[in-house]
Amino acid sequence: DVKRRTRNGWQVFSPELAQRQHDRLQIESRLHRALDDEEFHLVYQPQVDLKSGQLIAAEALIRWRNSQLGELRPDVFIGHAESTGDIVRIGQWVLREACRQVRLWQDAGLGIVRVAVNVSYRQFVGEDLARNVRQVLEEFDLPGTALELEFTERVLIEDAPDTLQTFGRLREMGVLLTIDDFGEGYSALNYLRRLPIHGLKLSQMFVEGVPGNRSDVAVCEAVCGIARSLGLGLVAEGIESEEQRHALHGMGISVGQGFLFAPGLAPDDFARRLARRG
Numbered sequence: 001d002v003k004r005r006t007r008n009g010w011q012v013f014s015p016e017l018a019q020r021q022h023d024r025l026q027i028e029s030r031l032h033r034a035l036d037d038e039e040f041h042l043v044y045q046p047q048v049d050l051k052s053g054q055l056i057a058a059e060a061l062i063r064w065r066n067s068q069l070g071e072l073r074p075d076v077f078i079g080h081a082e083s084t085g086d087i088v089r090i091g092q093w094v095l096r097e098a099c100r101q102v103r104l105w106q107d108a109g110l111g112i113v114r115v116a117v118n119v120s121y122r123q124f125v126g127e128d129l130a131r132n133v134r135q136v137l138e139e140f141d142l143p144g145t146a147l148e149l150e151f152t153e154r155v156l157i158e159d160a161p162d163t164l165q166t167f168g169r170l171r172e173m174g175v176l177l178t179i180d181d182f183g184e185g186y187s188a189l190n191y192l193r194r195l196p197i198h199g200l201k202l203s204q205m206f207v208e209g210v211p212g213n214r215s216d217v218a219v220c221e222a223v224c225g226i227a228r229s230l231g232l233g234l235v236a237e238g239i240e241s242e243e244q245r246h247a248l249h250g251m252g253i254s255v256g257q258g259f260l261f262a263p264g265l266a267p268d269d270f271a272r273r274l275a276r277r278g
């Protein structure tokens, strides 16, 4: 067997490994051109009031359609885009596209709806995220409060030099700052005190087990307690059943997102929901 040195140590070279590397290169080379070839689009998943069902905000989720590879979910390609660095340009596109859409809805008389955009830890390194955000908000004449940024705990772990300052500047603009997938990984709770954030999104990983799984329920309750005592907002993700909605609402969570309410919607479908909101 031929042995290859990888970042993780030694691996035995095998046909399967060769195939995987081939697939990876396929994805990465196509991904690199996807933005210029206009292969991305966004869908918008409603965030709703758990009690009334009223629409509160939208989360923009990226989708990639490639003629060779088909439809790809972000879980499949975001990691690649992060390792090649393409995520920085892609992330800028997502930010601008989401704000452009909010402006379109507003111009269509549907009122202003806040949009949440996912931000990769790589967007905090070597680019001025706060400046990009300011420019995009100005371009579409939107208040900072129309935008929410969701980032994962990885941003805090990587701890790029200007992260804290970036958060401060974003917060000054009125942009909402939220930690996504809270509870899944890493978690050192000490950063919750030093970061100027507004809220947490309770990971779907735990929501899934509510109300049947006792330890998942315990984690959800603990996260509720943390959010409450630190004065942070809390959104539960991945709500699929009425039972889950009921149980989470009973824990004091007021906002949720999930297939029970709607999956990511095309802009026109989301607009119809907006039109119905009181």
Ligand code: C2E
Pocket: 045, 060, 061, 062, 073, 074, 075, 078, 091, 094, 118, 119, 120, 150, 180, 181, 204, 237, 238, 239, 240, 257, 258, 259, 260, 263, 264
């Ligand atoms: P996320 O930000 O935690 O987004 C929630 C994911 O859960 C979405 O998957 C959504 O479609 C899915 N989801 C929503 N409700 C339910 C439910 O009730 N049940 C289940 N099983 N799933 C539900 P999606 O769109 O495949 O995105 C996966 C992840 O990819 C996102 O997780 C986010 O971390 C990342 N991502 C998506 N769009 C972007 C983007 O524009 N930029 C970056 N950097 N990451 C993105």
Ligand code: MG
Pocket: 059, 118, 150, 180
């Ligand atoms: Mg998210």
Ligand code: MG
Pocket: 180, 181, 201, 203, 204, 237
């Ligand atoms: Mg999430």
Ligand code: MG
Pocket: 181
């Ligand atoms: Mg996730």
